[in-house]
Amino acid sequence: MRDPATGAGRVVLDASDIGRALTRISHEILERNKGAEDLFLLGLHTRGVPLARRIAERIEAVEGHSVATGSLDVTMYRDDLRSHPTRSPHKTELPASGIDGKTVVLVDDVLYSGRTIRAALDALSDLGRPAVVRLAVLVDRGHRELPIRADHVGKNLPTARSERVGLHLIETDGEDSVTIVDLPGSEHPDRGDRAVGDEGGDR
Amino acid sequence: MSRHLLSIDDVSAGEIQTIFETAAEMHDVQRRAVKKLPALRGRTVINLFFEDSTRTRSSFEIAGKWLSADVINLSAKGSSASKGESLRDTVLTVTAMGIDGLVIRHSASGAAHQVAGWIDVPVINAGDGMHEHPTQALLDGYALARHFGEGRAEADSLEGKTVAIVGDLTHSRVFRSNVKSLAKLGAKVVAVAPPTLMPAGVGEWAKSDGFSTSYDLDEVLPEADAVMMLRVQRERMSGGYFPSPREYTVGYGLTRERLGRLKDGVPILHPGPMNRGLEISPDAADAAGSLVLDQVSAGVAVRMSVLYHLLAGENEKENA
Numbered sequence: 001m002r003d004p005a006t007g008a009g010r011v012v013l014d015a016s017d018i019g020r021a022l023t024r025i026s027h028e029i030l031e032r033n034k035g036a037e038d039l040f041l042l043g044l045h046t047r048g049v050p051l052a053r054r055i056a057e058r059i060e061a062v063e064g065h066s067v068a069t070g071s072l073d074v075t076m077y078r079d080d081l082r083s084h085p086t087r088s089p090h091k092t093e094l095p096a097s098g099i100d101g102k103t104v105v106l107v108d109d110v111l112y113s114g115r116t117i118r119a120a121l122d123a124l125s126d127l128g129r130p131a132v133v134r135l136a137v138l139v140d141r142g143h144r145e146l147p148i149r150a151d152h153v154g155k156n157l158p159t160a161r162s163e164r165v166g167l168h169l170i171e172t173d174g175e176d177s178v179t180i181v182d183l184p185g186s187e188h189p190d191r192g193d194r195a196v197g198d199e200g201g202d203r
Numbered sequence: 204m205s206r207h208l209l210s211i212d213d214v215s216a217g218e219i220q221t222i223f224e225t226a227a228e229m230h231d232v233q234r235r236a237v238k239k240l241p242a243l244r245g246r247t248v249i250n251l252f253f254e255d256s257t258r259t260r261s262s263f264e265i266a267g268k269w270l271s272a273d274v275i276n277l278s279a280k281g282s283s284a285s286k287g288e289s290l291r292d293t294v295l296t297v298t299a300m301g302i303d304g305l306v307i308r309h310s311a312s313g314a315a316h317q318v319a320g321w322i323d324v325p326v327i328n329a330g331d332g333m334h335e336h337p338t339q340a341l342l343d344g345y346a347l348a349r350h351f352g353e354g355r356a357e358a359d360s361l362e363g364k365t366v367a368i369v370g371d372l373t374h375s376r377v378f379r380s381n382v383k384s385l386a387k388l389g390a391k392v393v394a395v396a397p398p399t400l401m402p403a404g405v406g407e408w409a410k411s412d413g414f415s416t417s418y419d420l421d422e423v424l425p426e427a428d429a430v431m432m433l434r435v436q437r438e439r440m441s442g443g444y445f446p447s448p449r450e451y452t453v454g455y456g457l458t459r460e461r462l463g464r465l466k467d468g469v470p471i472l473h474p475g476p477m478n479r480g481l482e483i484s485p486d487a488a489d490a491a492g493s494l495v496l497d498q499v500s501a502g503v504a505v506r507m508s509v510l511y512h513l514l515a516g517e518n519e520k521e522n523a
Binding site: 073076077081082083084085086087088089090091092122126127128 | 204221224225228231235236237239240241242270511512515516517
């Protein structure tokens with residue numbers, strides 16, 4: 001699924017920018033956690049999942065042992081469930097040993113309104129009791145609607161609400177890039193602006 | 204997806220796949236310590252059962268509760284229906300309380316359709332007389348898809364499989380719904396029954412819905428990739444369909460001897476409740492290939508999926 005608007009968008013991060021940002025996030029996570037002990041990288045569907053895997057690979061390269069990754073689908077926890085037609089949830093995959101007592105790092109592509117993260121925190125509390133929950137995002141585009149912030153940010157990207165952030169990854173879209181497209185008329189993050197890769201836009 | 208689920212006609216093959224995908228995720232929830240999703244929080248579902256039921260009613264109740272809906276059970280016994288209130292008045296009364304979904308079972312064929320015409324909340328048919336029982340067919344299909352897909356409920360894993368449906372077909376809403384849904388899933392159905400329990404006019408119907416019929420179970424069994432045994436519904440019979448239970452078992456029961464005629468690993472289904480020793484022997488019911496209990500757990504997952512898709516999303520009426 002390629003964003004049809006990609007061609008018209010302004011590229012703000014290319015493949016090597018994304019690679020560098022992920023490497024930095026990986027090191028930050030390691031530093032903050034003082035190693036890879038009890039670490040679990042939980043990617044949010046759709047693009048958070050491959051991002052979590054990429055970060056895990058980088059941590060493994062540094063630390064020399066593997067880091068568990070998983071996926072979390074928050075569809076049923078969304079606060080806008082009633083304003084859209086339903087769709088099937090994706091797989092939620094956790095380590096067999098559970099998440100109790102672990103350091104869970106939620107990984108998402110674009111942080112926007114913060115509503116997806118709110119839903120993810122609710123979902124997590126139904127799945128176990130992690131010792132610590134942190135948030136890593138590749139892009140923070142601002143316009144938060146809830147008191148939520150990321151612990152690790154690949155790139156702060158000041159945007160207007162009328163703009164659309166398109167985040168593409170090789171695993172899901174065939175290439176690595178972050179673009180900004182001006183999309184007049186969509187002023188609210190949870191209405192109209194349902195860009196590929198946008199937080200709250202992946203439905 | 205259609206607003207109601209009254210018949211398998213209300214769902215397309217693609218929608219069945221969507222229902223299966225969601226059911227697979229719901230199946231995972233069944234294994235969690237906290238079996239709760241917030242999708243239907245604040246919504247109220249009423250289970251209106253005018254006929255006896257164990258698994259359908261309790262699995263609709265569990266499904267609704269695990270999705271955080273408030274679920275109320277009403278059965279004809281102990282309700283105003285036993286004082287002579289009409290179906291329409293009962294339905295309008297409970298709807299006026301402000302419910303968001305209605306699950307109904309009734310002994311009259313077409314009852315769910317009628318109810319859907321009286322009220323403007325989604326109606327799910329949990330069995331209407333001898334007509335349809337769509338969630339049963341969906342859970343049967345789902346249990347089979349999981350079996351053939353080795354744990355993954357891909358709807359296309361039923362493509363080309365031969366499913367023998369055996370028993371009291373005349374009185375069976377499970378049969379009617381399964382014929383439609385299995386056709387949508389690409390399976391070949393062989394309907395097996397004694398001539399007296401084969402629905403009247405089945406020839407034309409078999410042609411239009413693409414299934415075949417047989418009176419000879421022993422001939423069909425070696426070809427089957429799955430066998431679905433249906434209950435002999437003595438409560439709907441006024442006698443005379445077969446000379447004696449013993450004779451029925453000899454001709455159409457899944458006996459221990461007949462198990463040997465099946466290909467290796469062929470799954471055995473029964474929607475329950477089973478008449479052990481009549482249409483299904485204990486050997487078959489408890490055989491390694493028996494999916495009877497898988498059907499029950501699939502029932503909760505599939506009903507969660509159906510409730511979610513019908514009740515959780517945007518209400519077209521509200522937005523119209």
